[in-house]
Amino acid sequence: MGMTGAGKSSFITLCTQEPLEIVGHGLSSCTSQVMMHTMTCNGQTVHLIDTPGFNDTVRSDGETLQELAFWLAAAHEREFHLSGIIYLHPINANRLQGSGVRSLNAFKRMVGESNYHGVILATTRWDEIAPEQMHLASQREQQLRTKGADILQKGGRVVSLSAGRHDAMRIVAHVAGRRRDERLTLAFQRQLVDEGRAIYETDVGRVLFEQLETDHQQLQGRVEGSQAEILKLIESGKQDHLTEVLEFQTETTNSLKPLEDDIERMRKRMNDIREQWEERLRKEKDALAEAEKESEEKIKQKSEELTRLHAQLRSPSPSSGVGRNGSRQWSSPQAPNFLEPSDGYVPRSTRSASPSSTYSTSSSGPRSLTPNSAITEAGLLREIEELGHQQDVIRSWKQIRPDSRRHAQQPGHNAAWSVVGTGLAVAQVVAAIACTVM
Numbered sequence: 001m002g003m004t005g006a007g008k009s010s011f012i013t014l015c016t017q018e019p020l021e022i023v024g025h026g027l028s029s030c031t032s033q034v035m036m037h038t039m040t041c042n043g044q045t046v047h048l049i050d051t052p053g054f055n056d057t058v059r060s061d062g063e064t065l066q067e068l069a070f071w072l073a074a075a076h077e078r079e080f081h082l083s084g085i086i087y088l089h090p091i092n093a094n095r096l097q098g099s100g101v102r103s104l105n106a107f108k109r110m111v112g113e114s115n116y117h118g119v120i121l122a123t124t125r126w127d128e129i130a131p132e133q134m135h136l137a138s139q140r141e142q143q144l145r146t147k148g149a150d151i152l153q154k155g156g157r158v159v160s161l162s163a164g165r166h167d168a169m170r171i172v173a174h175v176a177g178r179r180r181d182e183r184l185t186l187a188f189q190r191q192l193v194d195e196g197r198a199i200y201e202t203d204v205g206r207v208l209f210e211q212l213e214t215d216h217q218q219l220q221g222r223v224e225g226s227q228a229e230i231l232k233l234i235e236s237g238k239q240d241h242l243t244e245v246l247e248f249q250t251e252t253t254n255s256l257k258p259l260e261d262d263i264e265r266m267r268k269r270m271n272d273i274r275e276q277w278e279e280r281l282r283k284e285k286d287a288l289a290e291a292e293k294e295s296e297e298k299i300k301q302k303s304e305e306l307t308r309l310h311a312q313l314r315s316p317s318p319s320s321g322v323g324r325n326g327s328r329q330w331s332s333p334q335a336p337n338f339l340e341p342s343d344g345y346v347p348r349s350t351r352s353a354s355p356s357s358t359y360s361t362s363s364s365g366p367r368s369l370t371p372n373s374a375i376t377e378a379g380l381l382r383e384i385e386e387l388g389h390q391q392d393v394i395r396s397w398k399q400i401r402p403d404s405r406r407h408a409q410q411p412g413h414n415a416a417w418s419v420v421g422t423g424l425a426v427a428q429v430v431a432a433i434a435c436t437v438m
């Protein structure tokens with residue numbers, strides 16, 4: 001857990017040395033952000049769970065909590081217990097004044113006192129602290145110790161984490177080395193699954209829900225206030241400010257909607273949440289398959305372009321479209337089409353002396369090859385490499401997602417999680433769950 005930007009995903013990348021980002025495809029906006037990464041540590045299979053933060057720019061806190069509810073409940077139902085929870089706290093920002101305290105308090109409620117012994121509070125981003133600021137950073141760490149004193153009293157720990165792999169692996173090794181009988185069931189998991197509570201009835205949900213209700217009441221009060229002002233302005237015939245007040249009222253009314261949606265989300269129980277997230281994950285699966293297909297096609301297309309480019313580089317250099325033997329090289333209907341064979345592209349120019357031949361793709365009229373143009377062999381190779389990288393990421397995303405359908409159909413069955421790795425019986429799990437502004 002930890003605020004957005006605390007370094008949770010970076011921590012996992014350091015440990016697994018896997019890429020995480022998918023560029024494009026609109027996947028990031030439609031996808032669940034909970035991901036499971038599998039690695040080996042001291043001969044043990046370790047699953048690291050990455051999760052989203054509450055102050056996400058595109059997602060509301062209610063949605064994030066719902067997502068956490070879905071995955072954590074699924075894990076608990078399948079008796080897939082956590083070995084430890086790492087709470088990351090960025091030391092480079094003075095966050096323990098507001099959002100940081102709310103985040104830590106939410107974290108404590110989600111985890112529950114009985115699991116504090118399994119918590120590691122790790123401070124991150126020390127490398128961004130200038131030497132003259134070091135005493136301030138140390139003070140912040142001390143504040144974290146104070147705010148997390150109850151965790152420490154119950155056996156939790158505070159550690160400083162460097163930006164390197166060594167420290168991250170040390171923490172993973174520590175957690176993975178825990179005894180089986182020390183595995184954790186979070187308060188949030190127990191309350192959702194065993195006690196059948198709705199999200200807003202859980203300890204962590206209650207905090208968020210109360211905040212939402214307070215914000216809603218405040219906004220509602222402003223809407224009502226502006227309504228009264230509007231009536232007064234109309235009655236008194238003073239209409240100068242009317243447009244302004246009307247605009248204010250519209251804006252305020254509009255901001256009520258997301259809060260109401262979130263309040264509604266918090267009222268949900270596991271059955272509804274499961275249904276909704278399974279549908280979401282089904283769409284994600286389709287989107288991933290589509291993205292994989294698309295990148296395969298692009299790689300094929302770029303490779304063909306490269307082959308043609310090489311063929312052209314090997315062929316005699318035509319001058320003004322005329323080859324050494326006098327025949328036209330590129331303008332015949334059979335001439336190789338370097339980009340999109342169907343769009344009437346006719347290469348006209350010659351190869352360049354270097355392997356980095358360049359080609360232009362003018363937007364008006366047929367495309368032409370010129371020495372100043374944008375497509376080079378090096379460029380194509382780079383594009384192919386980037387596409388290959390993207391494909392790797394898509395494939396790793398496919399692997400890191402537990403199969404939700406199997407979750408739904410086989411509650412209590414461990415195999416549901418085996419899609420993310422084998423050896424679950426001995427697997428250790430570390431949760432790095434984001435709890436940001438609540």
Ligand SMILES: Nc1nc2c(ncn2[C@@H]2O[C@H](COP(=O)(O)OP(=O)(O)O)[C@@H](O)[C@H]2O)c(=O)[nH]1
Pocket residue numbers: 002003004005006007008009010011053124125126127128162163434
């Ligand atoms: N300098 C520095 N940057 C970091 C560190 N950890 C994370 N970052 C950067 O902070 C940003 C947010 O990190 P990320 O891992 O995505 O945070 P998350 O929201 O907690 O998953 C990224 O740009 C990271 O590269 C760190 O220890 N040092």
Ligand SMILES: [Mg+2]
Pocket residue numbers: 008009010050051052
């Ligand atoms: Mg992240």
